[in-house]
Amino acid sequence: MEPFRYTQPKSVDDAISGKAAAGAQFVAGGTTLIDLMKLNVERPAVLVDINRLELAKIETASDGGLRIGAMVRNSDLANQEIVRQRYAVLSQALLSGASPQLRNMATTGGNLLQRTRCYYFRDTAYSACNKRTPGSGCAALDGFNRIHAVLGTSEHCIATHPSDMAVAMMALEATVHTQGPKGERTIPIDEFYLLPGQTPQKENVLEVGEIITYVTLPPPIGERSYYLKLRDRAAYEFALASAAIVLQTEGGRVSRVRIALGGVGTKPWRSREAEKLLEGQPADPARFKAAADAALQGAKPLHDNAFKVELAKRCLTRALRVASSSA
Numbered sequence: 001m002e003p004f005r006y007t008q009p010k011s012v013d014d015a016i017s018g019k020a021a022a023g024a025q026f027v028a029g030g031t032t033l034i035d036l037m038k039l040n041v042e043r044p045a046v047l048v049d050i051n052r053l054e055l056a057k058i059e060t061a062s063d064g065g066l067r068i069g070a071m072v073r074n075s076d077l078a079n080q081e082i083v084r085q086r087y088a089v090l091s092q093a094l095l096s097g098a099s100p101q102l103r104n105m106a107t108t109g110g111n112l113l114q115r116t117r118c119y120y121f122r123d124t125a126y127s128a129c130n131k132r133t134p135g136s137g138c139a140a141l142d143g144f145n146r147i148h149a150v151l152g153t154s155e156h157c158i159a160t161h162p163s164d165m166a167v168a169m170m171a172l173e174a175t176v177h178t179q180g181p182k183g184e185r186t187i188p189i190d191e192f193y194l195l196p197g198q199t200p201q202k203e204n205v206l207e208v209g210e211i212i213t214y215v216t217l218p219p220p221i222g223e224r225s226y227y228l229k230l231r232d233r234a235a236y237e238f239a240l241a242s243a244a245i246v247l248q249t250e251g252g253r254v255s256r257v258r259i260a261l262g263g264v265g266t267k268p269w270r271s272r273e274a275e276k277l278l279e280g281q282p283a284d285p286a287r288f289k290a291a292a293d294a295a296l297q298g299a300k301p302l303h304d305n306a307f308k309v310e311l312a313k314r315c316l317t318r319a320l321r322v323a324s325s326s327a
């Protein structure tokens with residue numbers, strides 16, 4: 001870890017000013033950033049500690065939805081009664097991630113911004129990583145790519161987005177609210193993340209100095225939701241495939257549904273193709289299987305991660321079945 005300067009701003013405006021310094025980064029729970037600093041992947045000249053900012057409230061929004069401060073800890077959000085009752089998919093996703101100790105530290109904003117678990121990104125012994133050093137290449141393409149993405153990839157990057165929470169928020173159609181030198185912005189979560197394309201070092205639309213202040217969730221579109229995570233071990237492990245479902249049924253038919261996938265995309269992956277196939281149709285296994293096929297139709301597997309295509313299909317099919325049959 002390289003030396004750095006440390007500041008503790010007292011307001012969001014002060015934090016934004018501090019972040020404008022060359023090489024500055026925000027630090028909240030630090031569960032990703034500090035790890036990457038120890039690995040010399042991240043080398044901030046200044047750490048702007050935002051833990052003192054008053055951004056840790058969970059409030060009911062005026063439209064009946066939910067407002068979640070960027071500094072709300074993952075454990076607090078997962079165990080909030082209104083989240084457990086009305087946004088169960090979010091609670092389930094949060095509780096499936098990391099460990100209790102990490103969830104006690106990790107924040108809502110930090111979770112949205114966490115970096116990939118790609119071996120080659122995290123190990124500076126490998127010089128070829130376009131996320132770390134743009135233009136250097138992607139060692140994962142011809143390397144060991146078992147955990148890597150099959151959706152949204154490019155010839156420059158196949159790294160998987162690691163968040164569970166963000167997958168649930170994608171299915172819940174969250175909105176990310178930010179503040180920066182140019183003022184405040186409201187960004188639908190589906191527009192917040194960027195595909196790697198030719199610029200994999202750009203993972204989201206945040207600008208220099210911009211900070212996430214809170215996230216809003218609209219009232220749920222359905223009374224049924226479910227998060228299913230498939231992984232190599234039962235705890236403290238990242239998803240090989242996951243599915244977040246928010247569902248409304250009427251008379252045995254799917255009236256509304258939102259579907260997002262994790263563990264298989266370069267960003268939390270909303271599947272409108274699967275949603276379109278399901279809405280207005282019977283909530284039955286045949287339709288669920290067809291939706292899963294549609295969701296993975298554009299997959300581009302490589303030699304070590306081809307199994308993810310079938311795994312993700314089965315994950316989505318099962319999640320739909322559970323969500324549609326839950327009370």
